[in-house]
Amino acid sequence: MASEKKDDKKRIPKYEQIIAMDDNKINILILGTSGCGKSTLINAILEANEAPTGVGEAVTKEIKIYQNEELPFRMIDTVGYEYGLFRQNKIKHAIASFCKEGVKTADVEKLIHMIWFCIDGTTKRIDQEVLGYIKSVTNDWKNVPVFVVFTKSYSRIEIEENTLMANAAIEKYNNSHKKRPLNVKEIIPVVAKGYPIDDAVTVAPMGLDDLISKTIAFAPEAKQISESAIKEIDLKIKNAMANSLIGAATTGATAVGALPIPIPDATILVPIQSGMLRGVGKIYDIQDKGVANEIINTILKVGATTMAGKGLLSALKAIPGMNIAAAVLNAAVAGSITLAAGEISNILFKKAYTNEIDLKSVDWSKEVETLFKDYLPGIIEALKKLSAERDGKIDAKSIGEVLAVLAKTFLKENKGKTKKE
Numbered sequence: 109m110a111s112e113k114k115d116d117k118k119r120i121p122k123y124e125q126i127i128a129m130d131d132n133k134i135n136i137l138i139l140g141t142s143g144c145g146k147s148t149l150i151n152a153i154l155e156a157n158e159a160p161t162g163v164g165e166a167v168t169k170e171i172k173i174y175q176n177e178e179l180p181f182r183m184i185d186t187v188g189y190e191y192g193l194f195r196q197n198k199i200k201h202a203i204a205s206f207c208k209e210g211v212k213t214a215d216v217e218k219l220i221h222m223i224w225f226c227i228d229g230t231t232k233r234i235d236q237e238v239l240g241y242i243k244s245v246t247n248d249w250k251n252v253p254v255f256v257v258f259t260k261s262y263s264r265i266e267i268e269e270n271t272l273m274a275n276a277a278i279e280k281y282n283n284s285h286k287k288r289p290l291n292v293k294e295i296i297p298v299v300a301k302g303y304p305i306d307d308a309v310t311v312a313p314m315g316l317d318d319l320i321s322k323t324i325a326f327a328p329e330a331k332q333i334s335e336s337a338i339k340e341i342d343l344k345i346k347n348a349m350a351n352s353l354i355g356a357a358t359t360g361a362t363a364v365g366a367l368p369i370p371i372p373d374a375t376i377l378v379p380i381q382s383g384m385l386r387g388v389g390k391i392y393d394i395q396d397k398g399v400a401n402e403i404i405n406t407i408l409k410v411g412a413t414t415m416a417g418k419g420l421l422s423a424l425k426a427i428p429g430m431n432i433a434a435a436v437l438n439a440a441v442a443g444s445i446t447l448a449a450g451e452i453s454n455i456l457f458k459k460a461y462t463n464e465i466d467l468k469s470v471d472w473s474k475e476v477e478t479l480f481k482d483y484l485p486g487i488i489e490a491l492k493k494l495s496a497e498r499d500g501k502i503d504a505k506s507i508g509e510v511l512a513v514l515a516k517t518f519l520k521e522n523k524g525k526t527k528k529e
């Protein structure tokens with residue numbers, strides 16, 4: 109039982125499963141500079157809902173989740189942004205990885221649906237740098253909706269001025285970041301806690317109801333936006349995992365290929381390559397083992413024949429340095445085929461995972477062939493460049509290094525998407 113549970117945790121959930129786990133609460137990441145009043149706001153909202161105080165569950169020192177039964181949303185409190193590089197990076201990193209964690213661990217309490225970006229209403233400034241901070245910590249949550257919350261909105265004049273200023277600052281930011289603008293939906297002034305002006309006058313709390321009701325009204329849209337972000341993040345994570353597996357197998361195959369042993373290379377490479385391909389299949393949750401095995405065998409077979417048959421081997425042999433030693437050529441062949449095979453499995457299994465293709469009915473053997481023709485010349489081109497840079501003095505190690513860099517390039521190109529032919 110215990111081991112079952114452990115296995116369950118290790119298994120990467122499908123984004124559809126994550127989305128289906130919906131528990132009707134939305135999660136709000138609360139960001140803002142230090143001392144702007146984030147924690148005070150959270151306390152005020154919890155108390156307005158007659159919740160016991162101190163229900164925060166510490167996730168890290170930097171992040172705490174607050175919730176109660178009545179509220180249809182969770183508030184995720186973060187330590188404020190500060191103008192010191194060291195603290196800033198630490199906080200940035202903690203929040204950015206928190207944002208990914210929900211998808212990685214299928215923890216609904218950690219999926220981000222929207223942001224309350226708190227600004228101290230008395231400071232009368234919004235830095236472009238701070239706006240960039242919101243974007244950078246939520247980099248993966250594309251289009252995450254933002255409510256700007258002006259805390260400490262003690263006076264009417266400030267409220268009016270702040271709203272104008274916020275609109276101008278956001279417009280300026282979005283104009284200079286057209287590709288990744290901030291998706292600001294509301295600007296809401298609040299006073300979370302009474303503010304005594306003198307013995308006789310205290311500014312009463314205000315704006316909390318407005319903030320709560322607008323948040324609740326926006327929840328369905330926020331959920332929809334986050335669903336597409338979840339899918340994208342999930343694919344990014346899987347793509348990164350697949351590529352690190354492919355990179356390692358490529359390096360391994362290159363090294364094995366360079367060994368001066370009198371066994372046909374293909375035989376020694378099969379365990380490395382099929383292990384890699386099975387691993388990629390597992391990452392993309394390919395359930396049908398029969399189909400997966402068939403595809404893996406096809407990839408291995410087609411890889412070897414394409415390399416040999418399409419003039420690629422002779423192209424490889426023609427590269428200065430490759431023909432010096434059989435070991436170098438073998439290393440290049442082994443590494444190239446492994447890398448291409450890995451990338452092909454990454455593309456095919458990813459398409460199956462996102463239901464773009466049905467592995468059972470699609471003519472994937474043809475697709476495998478096409479993909480090999482796409483990938484191998486590029487790989488050979490990279491090796492040619494390496495040889496030219498080093499005046500033909502190349503060895504198995506440098507080949508392994510070049511292929512590893514190439515694997516990373518493919519990772520970027522495939523980033524969360526399937527390659528369009």
Ligand SMILES: Nc1nc2c(ncn2[C@@H]2O[C@H](COP(=O)(O)OP(=O)(O)OP(=O)(O)O)[C@@H](O)[C@H]2O)c(=O)[nH]1
Nearest residue numbers: 142143144145146147148187188299300301302303
């Ligand atoms: N009277 C009054 N004081 C407030 C209000 N909001 C914040 N403050 C005060 O401002 C100070 C900072 O508030 P916090 O809620 O701790 O600020 P924070 O954003 O959580 O700060 P960090 O956790 O450092 O990021 C505290 O002394 C609060 O009492 C408010 O609405 N009314």
Ligand SMILES: [Mg+2]
Nearest residue numbers: 146147186187
């Ligand atoms: Mg705080």
